[in-house]
Amino acid sequence: xxxxxxxxxxxxxxxxxxxxxxxxxxxxxxxxxxxxxxxxxxxxxxxxxxxxxxxxxxxxxxxxxxxxxxxxxxxxxxxxxxxxxxxxxxxxxxxxxxxxxxxxxxxxxxxxxxxxxxxxxxxxxxxxxxxxxxxxxxxxxxxxxxxxxxxxxxxxxxxxxxxxxxxxxxxxxxxxxxxxxxxxxxxxxxxxxxxxxxxxxxxxxxxxxxxxxxxxxxxxxxxxxxxxxxxxxxxxxxxxxxxxxxxxxxxxxxxxxxxxxxxxxxxxxxxxxxxxxxxxxxxxxxxxxxxxxxxxxxxxxxxx
Amino acid sequence: xxxxxxxxxxxxxxxxxxxxxxxxxxxxxxxxxxxxxxxxxxxxxxxxxxxxxxxxxxxxxxxxxxxxxxxxxxxxxxxxxxxxxxxxxxxxxxxxxxxxxxxxxxxxxxxxxxxxxxxxxxxxxxxxxxxxxxxxxxxxxxxxxxxxxxxxxxxxxxxxxxxxxxxxxxxxxxxxxxxxxxxxxxxxxxxxxxxxxxxxxxxxxxxxxxxxxxxxxxxxxxxxxxxxxxxxxxxxxxxxxxxxxxxxxxxxxxxxxxxxxxxxxxxxxxxxxxxxxxxxxxxxxx
Numbered sequence: 001x002x003x004x005x006x007x008x009x010x011x012x013x014x015x016x017x018x019x020x021x022x023x024x025x026x027x028x029x030x031x032x033x034x035x036x037x038x039x040x041x042x043x044x045x046x047x048x049x050x051x052x053x054x055x056x057x058x059x060x061x062x063x064x065x066x067x068x069x070x071x072x073x074x075x076x077x078x079x080x081x082x083x084x085x086x087x088x089x090x091x092x093x094x095x096x097x098x099x100x101x102x103x104x105x106x107x108x109x110x111x112x113x114x115x116x117x118x119x120x121x122x123x124x125x126x127x128x129x130x131x132x133x134x135x136x137x138x139x140x141x142x143x144x145x146x147x148x149x150x151x152x153x154x155x156x157x158x159x160x161x162x163x164x165x166x167x168x169x170x171x172x173x174x175x176x177x178x179x180x181x182x183x184x185x186x187x188x189x190x191x192x193x194x195x196x197x198x199x200x201x202x203x204x205x206x207x208x209x210x211x212x213x214x215x216x217x218x219x220x221x222x223x224x225x226x227x228x229x230x231x232x233x234x235x236x237x238x239x240x241x242x243x244x245x246x247x248x249x250x251x252x253x254x255x256x257x258x259x260x261x262x263x264x265x266x267x268x269x270x271x272x273x274x275x276x277x278x279x280x281x282x283x284x285x286x287x288x289x290x291x292x293x294x295x296x297x298x299x300x301x302x303x304x
Numbered sequence: 305x306x307x308x309x310x311x312x313x314x315x316x317x318x319x320x321x322x323x324x325x326x327x328x329x330x331x332x333x334x335x336x337x338x339x340x341x342x343x344x345x346x347x348x349x350x351x352x353x354x355x356x357x358x359x360x361x362x363x364x365x366x367x368x369x370x371x372x373x374x375x376x377x378x379x380x381x382x383x384x385x386x387x388x389x390x391x392x393x394x395x396x397x398x399x400x401x402x403x404x405x406x407x408x409x410x411x412x413x414x415x416x417x418x419x420x421x422x423x424x425x426x427x428x429x430x431x432x433x434x435x436x437x438x439x440x441x442x443x444x445x446x447x448x449x450x451x452x453x454x455x456x457x458x459x460x461x462x463x464x465x466x467x468x469x470x471x472x473x474x475x476x477x478x479x480x481x482x483x484x485x486x487x488x489x490x491x492x493x494x495x496x497x498x499x500x501x502x503x504x505x506x507x508x509x510x511x512x513x514x515x516x517x518x519x520x521x522x523x524x525x526x527x528x529x530x531x532x533x534x535x536x537x538x539x540x541x542x543x544x545x546x547x548x549x550x551x552x553x554x555x556x557x558x559x560x561x562x563x564x565x566x567x568x569x570x571x572x573x574x575x576x577x578x579x580x581x582x583x584x585x586x587x588x589x590x
Contacts, residue, residue, distance in 0.1 A: 050425050052585040072322070072427050080425035086418040090336060102328045104426045105319035114315060121310050147422060152315025184314050 001028045002063070004155060004187045005049065009058035012041075012048050019044045020211045022058070027189075027206065029218070031181050033198035034191040035298060036208035042191045043083065045208070046157055049189075050080055063154055076105060079153035081144045083160040083191075089133035093119055096132055097146050104151035111150070118146040122176060138169040145176065149186075156180065157189045162197050170197075177201050199294040207301040215301035219294070228264045231255075232273065233286040244276045258285075322427055329436030330443070337406060337440070346405065347448065350398045354452035357391060358459055365463035383460045384472070385551035388479055391453060392547050396486050399445045400515065406444060407494025408507035410437045415502045415582070424585040434495065434579055441491040450483035478550040486543055489568060492575035499582035515539055532558035542567045 005027040012020040020041045034042045047053050049062055051071040060067045062074045088096055094115050101111030119128040122142040127135070132143060141161065148156055161177065162170045178201055181188055192198050198205060199219070207215040234241060235258070242252040242260055249265040264270075270287075277284050337343055363369060364380040381387065414420055423433055457476050461469040493514060498507040518537045525534030535541050535558040545564040548554065559567070 047586060050585070052421070052424065075425060075427045076319075078425065080421070082418065082421045082425075084418045084421075086422050088419050089413065089417055091332075095332065095335075099328060099332050100422060100426070102320070103325060103423065103428045105322070105325070106315070107318060107320055110315070110317050117313070121312055123310075149312065151426075152313075180312050184312050186312075186314070 003028045003061070004032065004063060005189065006061040007058070008060075010048070010055060010060050011057040012044055012053055013056040014044070014053065018056070018211065020048070023213055025206060025213055025216055027204055029187070029202070029204035031177070031188040031190060031202045031204070033202035033205040033219075034189060034208070035193070035195065035198055035205055035294075037302070038193070039210075040208040041211040042208055043159060044211075046080075046159055046189070046191055049074075050078065050157070051075065077154040079148035079151065079156045079186075081148040081156070081158045081161055083163060085140060086144060087132040087135075087140060090131055092129050092131055093124055093135070093143050093146070094128040097143065097150050100147040101150040106151055114150050114152075115146075118150050119143075121149075122146045123172065137164040138166065141165060141169070141173065145173070149180065152184075153186060155187045155189060157191075159191045160193070161190065162192065162194060174200050195294045195298055205294065205297070207298060209302060215297065217297050222297070228266075228268075229261070229289065230264060230270075230273075231259065231261050231286075231288045232284055234258050234260070234277070235283045235285050240280055241277060241282055244280065245273065248272060248276070322432075325428060326432040326436035327439065329433065330439040333410070333437070333440045337409075337444075343405065346402065347444075350395070350402070350448040351452065353391075353394050353398075354448075354456060357387075357456050361456060361460050361463060383464070385475060385478070386553045388453065388457070388475055389547055389551040389553045391456065392449075392479070392482050392486075392551070393544070395449045395453065396483065396543070396547075399449050399483075399486060399490060402444060402448065403441060403490045403494045404508050404511045406441060407490075407511055408498050408504040410440060411495055411498040411583070412502050412504050412507050415499060420583065421585040430580075430583045433583060437495055438491050441494060442487060445487040445490065446483075449487060450480050453479040453483060475551070482547045482550045485546060485568065489539070489543070489571060492572050492579075496575035496578040496582075499579055526558070535559045536563070536567050539567075539571065 003026050005025070007023040007025050010020060010023040011018060023045070034045065036042050044053060048055060049060060049067060051067055051074065055068055063077050065073045065077075067074055091099070094112075097115035097119060098108075098111045101114050102108055106114060116125075116128065119125055122145050124139060124142050124146065127139060132140070135143065141164065145158075145161065148158070158177065162173050165173060174197060177188060177190065180186055181201070188201070190198060190202060203218065203220050205215075205217045205219055206213060207217075239254075242254060245252055245260075245262060249268065250262045252260055252262040255261050273287070274284065360380075361383055364383065370376070370380075414423070420433075424430065454476060457479060461472075494507075494511055497510045497514070498504075501507045501510060518539055519541070522534035522536070522538035522541065525537070526532065527534075542559060542564045545559045545561060546568070549561045549564075
């Protein structure tokens with residue numbers, strides 16, 4: 001699997017203040033979430049990867065290219081959707097996206113064709129000849145996404161893509177991100193302070209705090225690990241059930257008189273639990289997987 | 305792609321060479337600028353004086369027509385350095401007005417709308433951005449200054465013959481150089497001020513202010529201190545000094561030609577420094 005972002009002892013200073021300190025990580029997931037409280041250095045990291053801030057120490061590579069020596073190649077392969085309003089008010093959406101495509105190296109005809117395609121894709125097909133100054137906040141977010149993907153980048157960097165969106169527009173944006181992830185060769189680096197957005201779209205999560213990496217989590221792996229932790233609730237006393245489940249390899253601990261927590265062995269068929277309960281004529285009222293939410297991971301990382 | 309197939313597709317086609325990518329900015333800016341009827345009319349109006357000069361040159365060589373109009377050929381002013389110096393002053397003033405019209409809208413809206421990060425996150429450098437924006441003014445101002453100036457020179461050369469052309473070949477160089485200096489200075493000042501204030505109206509006012517307030521303050525300094533130092537901030541006088549030297553028409557200015565070149569050099573360097581400070585994807589707030 002190709003490494004998308006590789007940081008080796010990366011430090012970045014703005015003025016005399018060190019914003020990022022000794023970052024070491026290799027990220028290779030299709031969608032990578034960048035989390036952290038305000039001032040953690042998320043945006044600085046993104047801007048450094050784009051070559052906007054100089055690297056003070058260490059190295060950073062994007063898709064194999066050193067950002068200090070090959071920033072042109074990096075910017076050819078990257079699409080960037082900034083957090084703040086970024087547009088040219090007196091241009092129509094189609095001209096704006098076309099111009100951005102041409103600036104990324106697309107020939108004029110291809111850029112026009114792609115501009116129409118991506119504007120339809122993000123749902124602005126009907127409004128593509130309107131001037132950007134007349135767009136709503138949600139539409140501006142979508143046009144920012146359109147200009148970021150018009151040239152077919154290999155890495156899409158999204159900085160707070162759901163900022164200012166109403167719930168339905170937010171759902172639409174997240175669906176688009178998932179669709180881009182699933183239907184193309186593009187990697188996505190998503191920076192957000194909304195844990196739910198990251199949880200819904202990302203495979204890997206990097207948590208920053210005060211300019212340092214405090215946690216790296218592969219969400220897909222954590223989810224599969226969580227599948228082994230099960231909590232059941234019975235309608236009657238479960239002492240016999242716990243004994244029987246222990247016999248078939250589960251590790252059980254009681255939790256109150258009717259609750260039972262257990263760790264399942266590898267390759268355990270969950271239907272075994274129902275079989276054992278049925279044999280003992282013991283109705284199960286509830287069976288839950290333990291689920292470490294991203295919020296749990298985030299809060300643990302913040303406390304560390 | 306059909307409208308109903310709203311899926312994302314990667315791009316695998318060809319890419320253009322980065323060398324001429326800065327012209328993309330100019331192309332889109334022209335498309336927007338020429339939507340203004342006022343600008344088109346102004347550009348047309350800027351051609352009246354060169355047209356009048358062309359008629360004058362034709363008349364001054366057309367003896368039968370002069371006779372018919374009961375004019376003597378010797379009574380007509382000569383077509384020499386002074387003639388082209390006056391041409392530079394008139395067209396240079398129009399170029400200044402055009403700059404105040406077009407210049408403020410070049411960089412200020414991009415900065416105000418935060419579009420700089422979009423440009424610079426692409427394979428497109430700050431130098432290319434400035435070159436692309438500057439090209440807009442360079443071409444527009446060229447259209448109304450040195451290009452018609454050279455056409456006038458060629459008309460005069462065609463009418464006056466080989467002897468005049470050989471004796472006045474330096475005039476062609478003076479027209480091109482003199483007006484290019486003015487165009488470059490105007491473009492740099494317009495871009496720098498447009499980048500500095502981020503607000504179109506304020507940028508326009510500042511461009512006017514740099515020239516008129518500069519001239520006013522220069523006169524005040526000159527009268528109060530009774531020195532010629534006030535002329536250093538009067539850019540119009542600085543440029544007139546250089547033009548007078550280039551057209552060999554005798555300067556009455558307070559500045560020496562060397563001082564004028566130094567002032568222009570410092571002004572251009574200052575503008576470039578300001579552009580280097582302001583044309584950034586993000587401002588780092590200290």
